[in-house]
Amino acid sequence: MGSGLFVVLLVGAIFILPTLISTDTYRARLETELSRVMARDVSITGDIQISTFPAIQIETGAVALANAEGFKTTNFVEVEGLDAKVKLWPLLQKQVEISQIRLNSPNIWLERKADGTVNWSTANTALAQNATLSEPRAEEGFQRDGRFTDYDPALDLLSIKNGQIRFIDSAEDRDVSIRNANLDLRAPALSKPIKIDGDMTLDDLAVAIAAELASPLDFLNGDRTPFDGSVTTDLGNVEISGHFLASDALNIDAIFDLNSSDPLGMAARLPLPEHIKLPALNTVNAKGRVVNDGAEFNVTDLETNLNGNGFDVSYTGQFSSSDTRSAKGAFKVNLSDMSVVTAYLSEPVPALNALNTLNANGNLTWNGNAFDITDLVAETSGEVIDASYKGTARYERSLSADGRFDVKSPDVARLVDKLELNQPDTAALKAITATGAVKIAGESVSVTDLQAKATQGLVNGNFTGVLAFDETLSMQGSAQADIADLSALNAALPRVIPFADVAKRVSFAGDVRLANGTFSLNNTDANLTEGDVNGSYRGEIALGQAPDIAGRLTLDVPSLRTLSTKRNVTLPANTPSGSIFEALSISGQVSGVPDLLEFTSGKMSLDGLSGRGDFKLSLQTLRPTLTGKIAFSDLNLQPYMAAWSAQKPAGQIVPWSTAPINVSGLNAIDADLRISAPSIKMTRLALGDTNARLTLKNGTLESRIENSDLYGGTANGIFTVRSTDGSPSIALSADIKSVKAQELMMSMGGFDKVTGTSDLTMEITGSGKSQAAIMRTLSGKGQFTAANGQLLGVNAETLLKGIDQAITNRQLPSALGLGQTTNFSDLTGGFTASDGRVSLQTFQLQSGALFMEGGGGIDLGEQTLDIGIRPKLNSGSDVANFGVPLRFSGAFGQAKPTLDTSLLGQIAQAKARKSAVDAVKDRVGGPLGNIIGGVIGGGSNEQTEKTPSTTETPTDATAPAEETNQADDTVVPEKAEETKPEEEVLKRLNGLFGGKKRSD
Structure with missing residues (x-):
C-alpha cells in the first residue's frame, strides 16, 4: 500500500512539476549545465518550457555558444531552438543534469587561423581557461596524457538537425560549407563508447559518416583504444577499423579500405597543391594496414589499383615514412594510351610518338633517394615497333639498368618519321630486329650479346657483338651486309652514290671494331658483283687515330664499252684489227694509311694488254700525288690506232677541230710514273725495249721516252702538255739515232724506197684553245740524215x-x-x-x-x-x-x-x-x-x-x-x-x- 502510494505521488509530481517550477529559476542553471557540457559559454535568449510526458524535457528558444577570443565570429554556435532531456532526481533537488540535447537548425562556425589555432579546441575558451583542467600550453598541442579526463559530458545524445557548418581555414586559404547536417553524438560517459553518425551535404556532395571510439577515457589517458569509422559519398567510400596505440600522441594501428568511382571529383574537393595534375582516373581502390607509432608511419599489406582512360596501375606492398620515406612491393602498369604520360612531360619526347601501349611489372624498392626495380618485365608496342626488356633498373640521380632487350620494327623509315628524326638514309632499311643484354650506369651504356638484323630492305645484313658508349662510342663484333641493287638504293637516297648506275650488288663480311677513336675492319671480305664494274677487297682497314689499310684489291670491268655507253661516252668502234675497250682487270696488294696508299704486286689487263706494277697514292699534299712503275708485256696498240683512224671519213682529211680543249684535269693530280715494255706496236711504228716516264706536276704533263729500241737504233723523246691560263700548250722534242731508215720511214709515212742508217731530231711547240688553234701556232725545227x-x-x-x-x-x-x-x-x-x-x-x-x-x-x-x-x-x-x-x-x-x-x-x-x-x-x-x-x-x-x-x-x-x-x-x-x-x-x-x- 505504501509503495503504491509512492508511485502515485511520483507520477502526480511528474505531471504537476511543470506548474511548480519557474523557468526563470532554472534558466541560469540550464545555461550553466549547457556551458559545462559544451565547454562553452552558453546563453539562452528564448523562452524555456518544461514538459514531463512522455519524458522530462526542456525546450528553449534561441541558444548561442560563445566563440573563443580572437576569431572572426562572436559565437561558435547559434541554434534556433534546443531540446534537452534532464534527469528527474537532480531536477527535484533544483539541479539540472542533461542527458540528451537536440540542436535545431544550428549554425556552426569552425575556424583555423594562419598560425594553426582552432576555435573548436576547448583550451581556447574562457570557461576552459578558468576551469581546473590541466590544459597543455598552446605550443604543445593535444596530448593523451589524462589531463582531459576530468571533463565527462555524460551525454546520452547530442543531436543536430538541419545544421549549417562553415569552415574557414586561413592556414590553407579554404572556405568549406556544410548544409543539411543531421548528426547524432552519443557520449554517455568517458568510460563508455562514444559514437557519431549522420549525414550532411558538403558543397553539394551528400556525405554519410559513422564513427565509434570504444572508450574516450582510455583514449584520453593514452591507453590502447579501439575505434572504427566510415565516410560514404557518391564519389567513394572510406572505412577504417583499428585502435589508438598506447601513447600520448594520436598513434594508430588500423585497417583501411578506400574506393572511389569518381577519383577526380573527390580530388577536386581535397586541398591538393595546385601543381599536382591527376590523370583521367575512373576508379581508385586502396586498402591496407596503417601503423603510426609516433616514430614511423607505415602502411603494410597495401593493395592499390588506379584505373583510368588508357591506363591501369596497381601496387601491392608497403610504404614507410620516418626520417626517410621508403616503399617496397610489386607493381604493374598497363598503358593503352601514351598521352597519359606525355601530358606530364615538361617537354615533348618524340620517342613516345612511336608507342601505342606499354606494359610493365616488377618489384619496387624505394629508400627515399633511389628507386630499385627487380624482376622488371616491360613490353611496349606501336604501329612500327615492338620492344621488350627483362631485368633490373635503378634511378638515383641517374638511371642504371641491367637486363635483356628485344626490339623489332617492320618499317624503319616510318619509325624514324614518328620519332621526328631527320635521317633520310633510313630509306635504305625496312625491317630490323635486335636482341641483347644491356647495362646502363649513368652516362655509360654497354650492350653485349648483341644480335641485330636488317631484312626486306635495300640494305640488309646483321651484326653480332658488343657496343659501349661512355664519352665515346666503341664496338666490336662481326658484321655482314648486302645491297642487292645499288641503283635502287641511289634512287631512294637524297644524295648521289658514285657509280650506282654501273655497279649492282655490294656485299660485305668481316670483323668490326671501334675503340679509342679508331674504326677497323678485320678479315674483311667485300665484293662488288653483277654489274658493269665489279671488284673485291680482302684484308684489313683501320680509320681514325691509327689508320691502316692492308689487303688485296681487285677491279673487274667486263666491258668498258658498255660502261662508257651508260656514261654517255663514245669510244672508237671495234675494227678487223681487234676488239678494244672491252675487259679491264686490276688487282694487287693495297697497304698504307688513307692519305698515303701503296699498291704493290699489281696486275692490270685491258683487252689483250697486260702489265704489272707498284703504285703509291699520297693525299698529304695540296693535290693528290700518284707515283709508281708499271711493266707491260708486249704492247700491241694497233687495234686502238686502227680504231681511231677508222673514225675519219674514208679518203678524206678531216679539218682540225675547233672544239675547246679542256685541260683543267691536269691540275687535279700530280703524278710520276715509270712505264716499260719489251715492245710496242703501233699502226706504222714499232718500238723495241721501251722505257718511259710520265710526270704531271702543277698542271704540266711530261711524257719522256728514254733509250727505247727503235728499228735497230734508239729513240729518246719528250712530249709536254701544259695548262696556261686554261688553254693547252704542247712541246715535242725527239732524238732518234742509228735506226734503219727504210723501216722508220715506212712506219712513219708509208715510204719504203730508202735504206740506210738514219738519225732524226726535232723540236716543236704550240698552244691554243683548240686543235685548230694549236696547229696554227706550231713552231720549231728538225733535222733528218x-x-x-x-x-x-x-x-x-x-x-x-x-x-x-x-x-x-x-x-x-x-x-x-x-x-x-x-x-x-x-x-x-x-x-x-x-x-x-x-x-x-x-x-x-x-x-x-x-x-x-x-x-x-x-x-x-x-x-x-x-x-x-x-x-x-x-x-x-x-x-x-x-x-x-x-x-x-x-x-x-x-x-x-x-x-x-x-x-x-x-x-x-x-x-x-x-x-x-x-x-x-x-x-x-x-x-x-x-x-x-x-x-x-x-x-x-x-x-x-x-x-x-x-x-x-x-x-x-x-x-x-x-x-x-x-x-x-x-x-x-x-x-x-x-x-x-x-x-x-x-x-x-x-x-x-x-x-x-x-x-x-
Whole structure:
C-alpha cells in the first residue's frame, strides 16, 4: 500500500512539476549545465518550457555558444531552438543534469587561423581557461596524457538537425560549407563508447559518416583504444577499423579500405597543391594496414589499383615514412594510351610518338633517394615497333639498368618519321630486329650479346657483338651486309652514290671494331658483283687515330664499252684489227694509311694488254700525288690506232677541230710514273725495249721516252702538255739515232724506197684553245740524215743520162722500175716551222756524181703542201747536168707528185741554144765567136737550175705545171691516145717518191 502510494505521488509530481517550477529559476542553471557540457559559454535568449510526458524535457528558444577570443565570429554556435532531456532526481533537488540535447537548425562556425589555432579546441575558451583542467600550453598541442579526463559530458545524445557548418581555414586559404547536417553524438560517459553518425551535404556532395571510439577515457589517458569509422559519398567510400596505440600522441594501428568511382571529383574537393595534375582516373581502390607509432608511419599489406582512360596501375606492398620515406612491393602498369604520360612531360619526347601501349611489372624498392626495380618485365608496342626488356633498373640521380632487350620494327623509315628524326638514309632499311643484354650506369651504356638484323630492305645484313658508349662510342663484333641493287638504293637516297648506275650488288663480311677513336675492319671480305664494274677487297682497314689499310684489291670491268655507253661516252668502234675497250682487270696488294696508299704486286689487263706494277697514292699534299712503275708485256696498240683512224671519213682529211680543249684535269693530280715494255706496236711504228716516264706536276704533263729500241737504233723523246691560263700548250722534242731508215720511214709515212742508217731530231711547240688553234701556232725545227743507203725503184744516174731521150723522143728511160737502185752516201734534210707553216730546208742527197736537192713548205693550219725536189748529175752531160725537177703540191690527202714540164721545156731550149753557141764558137772562134754565141744563148742557163726555194711558202713556190709542154712540139707527133713520156716518167717517179697509196 505504501509503495503504491509512492508511485502515485511520483507520477502526480511528474505531471504537476511543470506548474511548480519557474523557468526563470532554472534558466541560469540550464545555461550553466549547457556551458559545462559544451565547454562553452552558453546563453539562452528564448523562452524555456518544461514538459514531463512522455519524458522530462526542456525546450528553449534561441541558444548561442560563445566563440573563443580572437576569431572572426562572436559565437561558435547559434541554434534556433534546443531540446534537452534532464534527469528527474537532480531536477527535484533544483539541479539540472542533461542527458540528451537536440540542436535545431544550428549554425556552426569552425575556424583555423594562419598560425594553426582552432576555435573548436576547448583550451581556447574562457570557461576552459578558468576551469581546473590541466590544459597543455598552446605550443604543445593535444596530448593523451589524462589531463582531459576530468571533463565527462555524460551525454546520452547530442543531436543536430538541419545544421549549417562553415569552415574557414586561413592556414590553407579554404572556405568549406556544410548544409543539411543531421548528426547524432552519443557520449554517455568517458568510460563508455562514444559514437557519431549522420549525414550532411558538403558543397553539394551528400556525405554519410559513422564513427565509434570504444572508450574516450582510455583514449584520453593514452591507453590502447579501439575505434572504427566510415565516410560514404557518391564519389567513394572510406572505412577504417583499428585502435589508438598506447601513447600520448594520436598513434594508430588500423585497417583501411578506400574506393572511389569518381577519383577526380573527390580530388577536386581535397586541398591538393595546385601543381599536382591527376590523370583521367575512373576508379581508385586502396586498402591496407596503417601503423603510426609516433616514430614511423607505415602502411603494410597495401593493395592499390588506379584505373583510368588508357591506363591501369596497381601496387601491392608497403610504404614507410620516418626520417626517410621508403616503399617496397610489386607493381604493374598497363598503358593503352601514351598521352597519359606525355601530358606530364615538361617537354615533348618524340620517342613516345612511336608507342601505342606499354606494359610493365616488377618489384619496387624505394629508400627515399633511389628507386630499385627487380624482376622488371616491360613490353611496349606501336604501329612500327615492338620492344621488350627483362631485368633490373635503378634511378638515383641517374638511371642504371641491367637486363635483356628485344626490339623489332617492320618499317624503319616510318619509325624514324614518328620519332621526328631527320635521317633520310633510313630509306635504305625496312625491317630490323635486335636482341641483347644491356647495362646502363649513368652516362655509360654497354650492350653485349648483341644480335641485330636488317631484312626486306635495300640494305640488309646483321651484326653480332658488343657496343659501349661512355664519352665515346666503341664496338666490336662481326658484321655482314648486302645491297642487292645499288641503283635502287641511289634512287631512294637524297644524295648521289658514285657509280650506282654501273655497279649492282655490294656485299660485305668481316670483323668490326671501334675503340679509342679508331674504326677497323678485320678479315674483311667485300665484293662488288653483277654489274658493269665489279671488284673485291680482302684484308684489313683501320680509320681514325691509327689508320691502316692492308689487303688485296681487285677491279673487274667486263666491258668498258658498255660502261662508257651508260656514261654517255663514245669510244672508237671495234675494227678487223681487234676488239678494244672491252675487259679491264686490276688487282694487287693495297697497304698504307688513307692519305698515303701503296699498291704493290699489281696486275692490270685491258683487252689483250697486260702489265704489272707498284703504285703509291699520297693525299698529304695540296693535290693528290700518284707515283709508281708499271711493266707491260708486249704492247700491241694497233687495234686502238686502227680504231681511231677508222673514225675519219674514208679518203678524206678531216679539218682540225675547233672544239675547246679542256685541260683543267691536269691540275687535279700530280703524278710520276715509270712505264716499260719489251715492245710496242703501233699502226706504222714499232718500238723495241721501251722505257718511259710520265710526270704531271702543277698542271704540266711530261711524257719522256728514254733509250727505247727503235728499228735497230734508239729513240729518246719528250712530249709536254701544259695548262696556261686554261688553254693547252704542247712541246715535242725527239732524238732518234742509228735506226734503219727504210723501216722508220715506212712506219712513219708509208715510204719504203730508202735504206740506210738514219738519225732524226726535232723540236716543236704550240698552244691554243683548240686543235685548230694549236696547229696554227706550231713552231720549231728538225733535222733528218741517212747514210750509206739506197733509193729503191730508180737508178738516178741512168735516169738522168737518158732524160734527153725521154724529153725529145718522149720515150721512157729504162732507169725506172723494179730492181733499179741508187746508192747514196748521205741523205740530209731539215725544216723550220713558225705559226703553223713548215719550211723544208737543206734537203740533199749525195751519191758520187749524183746530187739531189729539194725544198718547199707545208701549211699545217690550212692543211696544204708544196714541195719540190731536183736530182742531177754533177758530171753528167746534156739535161742530166741540169737535173729533173719534181713537184708535190695540193691539199692534205690530195697532193700529187708531178714533173715540172714547163721547166723541162726550158731545159730543152737551153740545150739547143748551147749546141748552137758551141758550134759558132768552134767554127768562128775567137772573140767574135764568143760575141755571136752570147747573142744566140741569150744569157746564163742558171735560171733553169732553180728549184723551189727552201724559204718559200707553198703560195710562193712555183705553181704546179698544169699546161701541156709546148717547148718542142716539132719532135715526133704525139698521138692523143698515147701516154706522154713525161707522164710515164711521172708515173714511175710517183712510185719512187709517193710510195704506196695511203688509205688516209
